[in-house]
Amino acid sequence: MSTTEILFFFLSALALFSASMVLISKNPVHSVLWLVVTFFAISGHYILLNAQFLAIVNIIVYAGAIMVLFLFVIMLMNLNQQNEPQKNFWMKLTGVISGGCFMMVLVSLVRQTLDMQSKMAMTTSGDIGLIKNLGKVLFSDYVVPFEITSVLFLSAMIGAIVMGKKD
Amino acid sequence: MPIQYYIYLCLALFSIGIIGALTRRNVIIVFMCIELMFNAVNLLLVAFSKMHLAAATIADKASTVGTDGQLFVFFIMVVAAAEVSVGLAIIVMLFRNTHSVDINFLNRLKN
Numbered sequence: 001m002s003t004t005e006i007l008f009f010f011l012s013a014l015a016l017f018s019a020s021m022v023l024i025s026k027n028p029v030h031s032v033l034w035l036v037v038t039f040f041a042i043s044g045h046y047i048l049l050n051a052q053f054l055a056i057v058n059i060i061v062y063a064g065a066i067m068v069l070f071l072f073v074i075m076l077m078n079l080n081q082q083n084e085p086q087k088n089f090w091m092k093l094t095g096v097i098s099g100g101c102f103m104m105v106l107v108s109l110v111r112q113t114l115d116m117q118s119k120m121a122m123t124t125s126g127d128i129g130l131i132k133n134l135g136k137v138l139f140s141d142y143v144v145p146f147e148i149t150s151v152l153f154l155s156a157m158i159g160a161i162v163m164g165k166k167d
Numbered sequence: 168m169p170i171q172y173y174i175y176l177c178l179a180l181f182s183i184g185i186i187g188a189l190t191r192r193n194v195i196i197v198f199m200c201i202e203l204m205f206n207a208v209n210l211l212l213v214a215f216s217k218m219h220l221a222a223a224t225i226a227d228k229a230s231t232v233g234t235d236g237q238l239f240v241f242f243i244m245v246v247a248a249a250e251v252s253v254g255l256a257i258i259v260m261l262f263r264n265t266h267s268v269d270i271n272f273l274n275r276l277k278n
Binding site: 004005008012015016019020022023028031032035038039042045046048049050051053054057058061062065066069070073074076077079086087091092094095096098099100102103106107110116117119120121122123126128129133134137138142145149152153155156157159160163164 | 168169170171172173174175176178179180181182183184185186187189190191192193195196198199200202203206209210213214215216217218220221222224231232233234235237238240241242244245246247248249250251252253255256257258259260262268
């Protein structure tokens with residue numbers, strides 16, 4: 001097994017384990033911390049695919065900003081595991097079965113797709129994921145969506161302030 | 168790395184997100200599971216962009232096929248950040264009104 005394969009399987013196992021722990025943990029703070037671990041594993045996958053810009057943005061935006069926001073809200077509400085409501089057993093079983101069925105259908109679909117049989121994803125080479133190449137395309141072909149994004153952020157900010165105000 | 172490995176990994180992550188959104192009642196955990204599903208889709212988009220690049224570099228060494236896929240991921244992250252800010256504001260407001268983060272309290276939106 002090559003180094004790339006070892007890293008791939010290690011990061012995959014880490015991502016799946018920590019994603020499961022997000023659901024299993026009773027304490028919401030632990031859930032947030034496991035989700036941060038998941039995001040780091042996914043960033044590792046991005047680095048393995050040589051998408052360096054997205055790896056850094058994923059760490060800064062998701063693991064840095066969004067998860068800190070989650071943690072802040074959880075600590076603001078002072079939640080602990082005693083008062084967390086639980087669904088009853090049958091509802092949980094139904095959820096797990098329906099999620100498992102969804103995964104089973106899609107896995108069997110992918111297994112039968114002839115188009116995907118011999119395709120390889122390019123790992124550790126190919127430089128479209130570097131900041132230079134992405135920036136060139138972002139500021140030439142995608143400059144209008146990029147500017148519209150700023151309007152989206154402004155409206156999200158105003159919405160959050162209006163909803164967060166007392167009264 | 169075969170593209171199927173990436174597809175299976177992302178399917179598993181997405182399904183874990185779905186199971187979490189269906190089985191937990193804490194609004195914040197449900198919201199975090201939605202983030203998990205976003206990330207599964209992002210990883211799949213990057214893997215597919217590198218798959219198309221691998222196919223294109225055989226013909227042309229300096230090909231830039233697949234840049235669009237990675238920019239899509241960038242825009243998904245941007246929209247997710249905006250969504251989280253508004254969503255957490257809604258959750259804080261819900262908590263202030265009901266003193267609970269139970270998702271079943273949102274039933275009262277019906278009447």
